[in-house]
Amino acid sequence: MPIVKLGEEGRWTNYHCTGTCDAATRFALRSGDAPRGRDEIAIAAKSVQDWLVEAAAAKRRVRPLGAGWSPSNVNISSQSWLLHTRRFNRCFRINADDVRPGIDAGALMLVEAGALVDEVSDKLEEQGRSLWTSGAGNGQTFAGAAATGTHGSMIAAGGIQDHIRAVQIVTPGGIHWVEPDVGVMSDAFIAATGSAPLRDDAMFAAVQLPVGALGIVTALVVESVPKFLVRPIQNLRKVDCAALDWLAEGDFRRFSAAYALDQDPDFVQMIVNPYKPFKRPAMLRFLYREPWRDDYPRATPGQLGAGYDALSLLGRFLNDYPWARGALLQFAMKQGYASGPDVDAPPVYGSWGEGLDTHRPLADLFNASVTIDRADLAHVFEMVCAVYARHGGSTVVTLRFMERAQGLLAPARFAHNAVIDFDGPRSQRTADAYARVLERLDAEGVAFTRHWAKSCRLDALRVAADYGEDFRRWRAAQRRLLPDPADRALFGSEVLDGLGLTC
Ligand SMILES: Cc1cc2nc3c(=O)[nH]c(=O)nc-3n(C[C@H](O)[C@H](O)[C@H](O)COP(=O)(O)OP(=O)(O)OC[C@H]3O[C@@H](n4cnc5c(N)ncnc54)[C@H](O)[C@@H]3O)c2cc1C
Known part of the structure; x- marks a missing residue:
């Protein structure tokens, strides 16, 4: 069983001590030892879906956690079930017959969502590949960093989420494999991950930066460049x-x-x-x-x-x-x-990876x-x-x-x-x-x-105004992934509700 309960209800404080979840029940998603990544994430995604259904039945909201680095407290939710993903961190090569025609499988890696940016970078570098940008530190999980648009200062690059080519995202109602219209992975590969394919540019652009409000990201396909x-x-x-x-x-x-x-x-x-x-x-x-x-x-x-x-x-x-x-x-x-x-x-x-470090916690x-x-x-x-x-x-x-x-x-x-x-x-x-x-x-x-992960004094009105039509497209994608308002509320928290992302 990839999800284990960690002790009884209690308090959890994030990495830099900027916020505390009271009355939190903590669970951890852990990697298994399946030889093929697709089999492993199929098992994990199903157990995440069951866990979401159980949380809803227990009338608890949920909060997926990466490394817990975000000082904006987008990772904080009291009276909730927390899902630590940090130990769900294996990375797998992708074969040429796993992708659609025209896609360079050698540039891609299948990454479990809790892998640290540092771990992804190391795995890529072992294979002669590299990320092309990341934040100033690399101790965040890949999914957590992408969820908030983490970036560095590579002048010709965008954010870390630009590396993502496909996302497996789990909601109470389904296990979705989201890609751009043109597609990336073969239908057989997607089926083996236990997901339903969802090839749609707007949906993909929404899940590249979900701010933790669209479901639980269990896996990512990450693109790289030569080292x-x-x-x-x-x-x-x-x-x-x-x-x-x-x-x-x-x-x-x-x-x-x-x-x-x-x-x-x-x-x-x-x-x-x-x-x-x-x-x-x-x-x-x-x-x-x-x-x-x-x-x-x-x-x-x-x-x-x-x-x-x-x-x-x-x-x-x-x-x-x-x-x-x-x-x-x-x-x-x-x-x-x-x-x-x-x-x-x-x-x-x-x-690229050698010039970064994973950072120590700062209160x-x-x-x-x-x-x-x-x-x-x-x-x-x-x-x-x-x-x-x-x-x-x-x-x-x-x-x-x-x-x-x-x-x-x-x-x-x-x-x-x-x-x-x-x-x-x-x-x-x-x-x-x-x-x-x-x-x-x-x-x-x-x-x-303003940065989603930082203490930026944002509110719902301002978010809607800043992102305009893109915000409406993101909300439309959210309604497709989570058509039941109760499921959208499941991913709510005081902070995310306040930003207008989950209410
Ligand atoms: C010391 C420090 C240095 C930093 N440097 C930079 C920098 O150089 N550039 C920059 O842009 N930012 C920087 N940041 C911000 C940091 O990159 C973000 O806070 C990032 O989101 C942290 O990733 P995490 O894995 O800790 O995510 P968390 O803080 O754990 O989570 C962030 C959000 O993602 C959601 N989430 C996490 N995992 C999942 C998942 N599997 N599925 C769905 N949702 C998920 C959470 O619920 C939450 O909403 C820095 C922060 C600190 C504290």
Whole structure:
């Protein structure tokens, strides 16, 4: 039986301690040992469906959990049945006769929904393949990361959900295999997974980013590219505010030439101190992609510049000594940032997966962001930093870039996106300062969206307005998957109801 009950009803707190489920009954979905992935997910999906029916009979709502990382509390639901998926994490190769004509089976992998991004990345790299983007850490489950549109700063890529080519999703009424119109997997393969095929572009775009409100995702078909190397450059540089114009125009080459290498970068990230962002050095990270070669000298994640956690340790100081905020943040940036390898250091290389780490839990974390049209960056960024700093925001501000991401509810919905993140220690003042930023953007008429996983002060009216027709298409897909209102309510929670996704 792939689902086991974990103890009696009690409390469960998410990974970063931003929310607690009271009176939660916890269950775990676990991998089996079937030799073929399709057999294993057929067994798991059936037992998930039975579990959903039992939860409904017990008059309990359900909440599927990935790694529990989301600080927005989209993973929190009290008086519910929680389904931990973390141990449902096997990955399987796909054979040429499992796919429809014209599909490259070698680029695909069948992934159980609880596999961590890190585990998927490792499995792909063992096979000479790679993900082409992911978030700054890789300790989320693949399904959980896709559910909220997780992204990094690969400038020509979208979100992690763009890797998904097919989704198995389970509701009380059915086990569905969702693909785009053109199809991906053979009918025989889909039948062997115990699912009914649902080939429909709009449905597929809905389930690529379901925010945990469309059913339980049990398996994914993930696409990959040939493995590649990245050369990181990481440095602290004073950035001229004129450089924002280059970034807004997408002239990343010019930005790179000014602050790192005179080459086209594949990844550009800038972390600034919002207190005088152009007078104090910013933390810059660039990645340059190169073809794979086996003989590159191996480097540690630290040498590759992974992680910048030390910044989160300063919360109390920043809250208690407002007059020192700018200087303290700068001190933390310097101490906490793996400065280097810089341009003049001997180059180091790593695969995509080697340059990431799985992260350690942080209590009292504040995570928020806004995604804007990159073209607005030049006139918005300084204003955002000024408002945030004036009202006591006590985190660094990170700037990342990405193209339009797939999924009807993808926050990266502009053709070219700049994402401004406010990540660091939690305090009421920081949350209030972020709220002032949002008010100011609205007052200036700047279009923006917010991250589903972060503490972004979203509500149902705003979600409907931000996503417009795409939101209506997503709701229509939801009504097809979950035609009975009671089944839609089964996936509800205070947070998801508040976002207008489940009521
Ligand atoms: C330290 C830290 C760093 C981060 N870095 C980034 C970053 O660089 N870029 C970025 O974009 N985001 C980032 N995030 C946000 C993070 O990627 C998201 O919170 C992501 O959703 C976490 O995945 P998870 O597996 O923990 O999902 P959870 O938090 O467990 O769940 C997220 C949502 O998905 C649903 N869900 C999970 N599994 C399933 C399933 N099998 N079926 C159906 N629904 C499911 C849950 O019910 C919930 O609604 C970061 C968060 C933290 C805390």
